[in-house]
Amino acid sequence: MSKAVPLALGSTIGILGGGQLGRMLALAAARLGFKSHVYSDDPDSPAFEVTSRATHGGYGDLPHLETFAQQVDVVTYEFENVPVEAARHLAGLVPVRPGARALEVAQDRLVEKQFLADLGIPVAPFAEVSHRRDLVAALTRFDAPSILKTRRLGYDGKGQVALTPDADAGAAVAALGHRAAILEQRLRFAFEVSVLVVRGLDGAVAIYDCPTNSHEGGILRRSVVPAALPPSAVASAQDLAKRIAVALDYVGVLAVEMFYMGDGALPALVVNEIAPRVHNSGHWTTDACGCGQFENHIRAVAGWPLGSTARHSDAEMLNLIGDEVDRWAELAAEPGLCLHLYGKREARTGRKMGHFTRLKPRASGA
Amino acid sequence: MSKAVPLALGSTIGILGGGQLGRMLALAAARLGFKSHVYSDDPDSPAFEVTSRATHGGYGDLPHLETFAQQVDVVTYEFENVPVEAARHLAGLVPVRPGARALEVAQDRLVEKQFLADLGIPVAPFAEVSHRRDLVAALTRFDAPSILKTRRLGYDGKGQVALTPDADAGAAVAALGHRAAILEQRLRFAFEVSVLVVRGLDGAVAIYDCPTNSHEGGILRRSVVPAALPPSAVASAQDLAKRIAVALDYVGVLAVEMFYMGDGALPALVVNEIAPRVHNSGHWTTDACGCGQFENHIRAVAGWPLGSTARHSDAEMLNLIGDEVDRWAELAAEPGLCLHLYGKREARTGRKMGHFTRLKPRASGA
Numbered sequence: 050m051s052k053a054v055p056l057a058l059g060s061t062i063g064i065l066g067g068g069q070l071g072r073m074l075a076l077a078a079a080r081l082g083f084k085s086h087v088y089s090d091d092p093d094s095p096a097f098e099v100t101s102r103a104t105h106g107g108y109g110d111l112p113h114l115e116t117f118a119q120q121v122d123v124v125t126y127e128f129e130n131v132p133v134e135a136a137r138h139l140a141g142l143v144p145v146r147p148g149a150r151a152l153e154v155a156q157d158r159l160v161e162k163q164f165l166a167d168l169g170i171p172v173a174p175f176a177e178v179s180h181r182r183d184l185v186a187a188l189t190r191f192d193a194p195s196i197l198k199t200r201r202l203g204y205d206g207k208g209q210v211a212l213t214p215d216a217d218a219g220a221a222v223a224a225l226g227h228r229a230a231i232l233e234q235r236l237r238f239a240f241e242v243s244v245l246v247v248r249g250l251d252g253a254v255a256i257y258d259c260p261t262n263s264h265e266g267g268i269l270r271r272s273v274v275p276a277a278l279p280p281s282a283v284a285s286a287q288d289l290a291k292r293i294a295v296a297l298d299y300v301g302v303l304a305v306e307m308f309y310m311g312d313g314a315l316p317a318l319v320v321n322e323i324a325p326r327v328h329n330s331g332h333w334t335t336d337a338c339g340c341g342q343f344e345n346h347i348r349a350v351a352g353w354p355l356g357s358t359a360r361h362s363d364a365e366m367l368n369l370i371g372d373e374v375d376r377w378a379e380l381a382a383e384p385g386l387c388l389h390l391y392g393k394r395e396a397r398t399g400r401k402m403g404h405f406t407r408l409k410p411r412a413s414g415a
Numbered sequence: 416m417s418k419a420v421p422l423a424l425g426s427t428i429g430i431l432g433g434g435q436l437g438r439m440l441a442l443a444a445a446r447l448g449f450k451s452h453v454y455s456d457d458p459d460s461p462a463f464e465v466t467s468r469a470t471h472g473g474y475g476d477l478p479h480l481e482t483f484a485q486q487v488d489v490v491t492y493e494f495e496n497v498p499v500e501a502a503r504h505l506a507g508l509v510p511v512r513p514g515a516r517a518l519e520v521a522q523d524r525l526v527e528k529q530f531l532a533d534l535g536i537p538v539a540p541f542a543e544v545s546h547r548r549d550l551v552a553a554l555t556r557f558d559a560p561s562i563l564k565t566r567r568l569g570y571d572g573k574g575q576v577a578l579t580p581d582a583d584a585g586a587a588v589a590a591l592g593h594r595a596a597i598l599e600q601r602l603r604f605a606f607e608v609s610v611l612v613v614r615g616l617d618g619a620v621a622i623y624d625c626p627t628n629s630h631e632g633g634i635l636r637r638s639v640v641p642a643a644l645p646p647s648a649v650a651s652a653q654d655l656a657k658r659i660a661v662a663l664d665y666v667g668v669l670a671v672e673m674f675y676m677g678d679g680a681l682p683a684l685v686v687n688e689i690a691p692r693v694h695n696s697g698h699w700t701t702d703a704c705g706c707g708q709f710e711n712h713i714r715a716v717a718g719w720p721l722g723s724t725a726r727h728s729d730a731e732m733l734n735l736i737g738d739e740v741d742r743w744a745e746l747a748a749e750p751g752l753c754l755h756l757y758g759k760r761e762a763r764t765g766r767k768m769g770h771f772t773r774l775k776p777r778a779s780g781a
Contacts, residue, residue, distance in 0.1 A: 058743060059758050076442055079465045081747075082756025082769065099445045101464050339702075339751050339774065354748035361727060361774070377424060381447075382720035385705050390448025392425055403448060408705065408727070 055250075055352035056122050061086055062347060063121030063143070065108065067094025069391040069401060070127035070327050073335075075099045077343035083351065086121050088114070095392050096127075108135050118142040125301060125350045129155040129325050130202060146250070146300040146350040151325035154297065157200050159231045161322060168296055170289055171316040173308075178230040184218040187232040194235040197221050199228045209267070211235070236319060238308035242276045244290035245331040247302045247345040250352040254294065255345065256287045257338065257358045260366070262306070262330045268399060272330045272366045274337065275412075278309060282317045293323060302346040304328030329401070333364040336387040336406040362408040374402035383407075421616075421718035422488050427452055428713060429487030429509070431474065433460025435757040435767060436493035436693050439701075441465045443709035449717065452487050454480070461757050462493075474498055484508040491667060491716045495521040495691050496568060512616070512666040512716040517691035520663065523566050524597045527688060534662055536655055537682040544596040550584040553598040560601040563587050565594045575633070577601070602685060604674035608642045610656035611697040613668045613711040616718040620660065621711065622653045623704065623724045626732070628672070628696045634765060638696045638732045640703065641778075644675060648683045659689060668712040670694030695767070699730040702753040702772040728774040740768035749773075 056062075062078045064071045067089030075085035075096055086102035087094065097103040102120070106113030109132050117139075118124065124145045126136075129152055136149035154164045162175045176187035178197060188195065192214050199208035210224050212232075222230065241264075245257040260272035278286065290305040297303075304324040310317055327342045335341030340348075340356025348355055369376065374396050380388050390403035422428075428444045430437045433455030441451035441462055452468035453460065463469040468486070472479030475498050483505075484490065490511045492502075495518060502515035520530045528541045542553035544563060554561065558580050565574035576590050578598075588596065607630075611623040626638035644652065656671040663669070670690040676683055693708045701707030706714070706722025714721055735742070740762050746754050756769035 055744065058740065058756065059760065072445070076445055076465075079438070079442055079758070080755055082758040084464055084758065098450055098467050099442075099465060101467060101469065103467065336705075339753060348747065354744070356747070357750045359751065374424065378421065378720065381714065381722070384723045385725065387705060389446055390424065392445070392448040392450065394425065 066127035067096035071096035239311040333366040337364040432493035433462035437462035699732040703730040
């Protein structure tokens with residue numbers, strides 16, 4: 050299929066991953082008249098409920114993936130830990146958007162940091178940690194608080210350990226099971242923001258307004274838009290995100306998490322990490338924008354024109370984690386609150402069960 | 416199940432009918448974490464695509480309906496021609512909302528008109544037409560342009576014939592296949608509006624702002640909100656709709672189509688017909704309100720609190736009928752336009768294939 054050709058009406062979008070992001074992608078695809086085929090290794094996937102087409106299979110199971118590829122017109126993914134080899138194999142059969150390159154970069158924190166640094170994008174000082182001795186050297190070199198993270202498969206604060214310069218390096222590498230790791234210097238920043246950028250198949254770029262994000266226990270708790278950023282920092286944040294999307298020849302929604310270092314700091318923004326997918330910190334876009342992140346991701350991977358990222362309201366998005374979902378009745382009764390529940394059976398501790406957005410009229414000038 | 420008990424998180428909503436309304440109801444249910452089970456007599460139902468639970472069966476097929484009832488926690492419907500006996504049978508097994516009574520009233524134009532008249536609600540002069548002689552008498556009595564309509568199963572202008580007082584009554588009843596009919600006097604009105612009212616299980620009522628509707632060839636073409644109604648007429652329209660919902664002990668979204676007779680006319684509004692379901696003239700609510708008609712219908716039938724019907728934008732909704740859907744690329748590219756496509760395979764003449772909403776900032780005071 051030529052890059053220039055949009056998918057026909059009623060085409061089938063293949064989605065790797067069956068969590069809430071896959072579910073909301075499938076719902077957005079349905080609004081545009083597309084079919085969805087969800088592929089997941091979890092037979093209880095919330096996304097399986099919202100489509101008639103589903104495959105339960107492993108992400109490394111090539112025969113299942115090949116059958117899946119034959120039944121869809123494009124493949125996208127809802128999470129960055131799809132095996133790169135699987136994505137490359139699929140890409141030989143059907144367009145995969147965003148591509149395998151974005152996965153490769155995003156699934157290894159060291160590769161990601163090096164990729165960003167090579168683009169001249171500000172990142173925290175970092176060092177590869179394969180052995181205890183690497184960690185000892187890096188702790189000495191940074192001489193500042195830092196975080197040791199596994200290079201792969203960490204999310205929501207898992208696979209991380211905070212260290213002081215005099216920490217016991219042996220205990221730290223043991224705590225991460227001696228897995229390949231990266232040490233990142235902890236920065237003192239004013240607050241965290243993210244940029245949701247969407248890039249179309251034709252290279253068109255649209256960017257949502259930046260939210261400020263706050264976390265609890267390593268899990269996103271709250272995103273508020275607009276962020277209290279000076280206009281120059283907004284422009285800079287958007288420019289950084291756009292450069293990353295272009296460098297990856299990216300198609301779809303890309304989330305770029307950044308630290309705002311504070312007024313007058315240089316650089317004003319430091320990129321923390323990227324997520325090659327729709328992102329929790331962009332959930333408010335569904336309620337506060339003409340075209341939300343899920344629909345825009347579908348438009349992009351389908352080769353359709355991007356939708357408007359313009360925001361009609363100010364917004365605050367909060368996650369419902371674990372048994373917080375039991376607040377549904379009170380939240381559903383709150384006027385003007387937009388409630389989104391994921392249909393997950395068990396409200397396990399730390400599990401994202403839903404989210405809600407409170408809308409407010411736009412503050413003038415915001 | 417007691418009337419007061421809301422459905423639990425993750426319950427299953429049974430939907431009779433698999434067209435675009437059923438599809439959009441299922442999508443709204445999914446946003447609230449509900450499962451949907453769609454029951455339709457059409458194996459190609461667009462709503463089948465957006466859920467993992469579907470039954471292909473006839474609306475009079477009691478064994479299939481009983482199995483369906485066992486698999487769902489509540490039954491609702493997307494169209495008013497569900498057989499009343501089927502609805503009553505289901506209601507013995509599982510809550511059916513809105514109830515069979517609303518179907519009974521809405522599926523027979525004569526019963527509907529009489530029901531409205533008995534409530535003291537203004538309707539056009541009407542007469543039962545079982546035989547040619549009834550029609551001759553009614554044409555003479557009205558001595559004005561009128562419309563002969565089948566009592567049952569007409570929609571989108573089908574099963575109707577416009578008559579002058581001197582029309583050939585025999586030809587007219589023959590044109591409708593001698594089916595039981597109703598003659599309605601044609602009124603000269605300023606424009607048509609509709610009221611979308613939603614009533615909760617607890618009797619709470621919320622009402623969307625009235626759109627003005629225009630039709631072409633008997634099919635809704637365009638709804639614009641707000642309608643150019645004086646405030647007294649808005650209040651009166653909302654009061655009429657609310658009285659109808661209360662009289663039916665209604666649960667869910669009810670659409671009431673009315674003629675606005677013009678400034679100074681008495682009555683200012685005449686009710687044309689009701690639809691006991693979400694309605695095409697309410698499609699703009701999804702894009703212009705905090706909680707659209709589909710979500711509010713699901714909330715109501717689930718016994719959940721109603722969502723806010725407040726409107727953040729002015730809106731114009733247009734249907735995409737037949738091959739107009741081929742305009743999708745141009746429409747998808749229009750900034751601020753919200754596009755909804757139904758995933759129907761064949762763009763047959765007169766078939767509703769999608770719709771779109773153009774949003775504008777609210778005019779002050781509107």
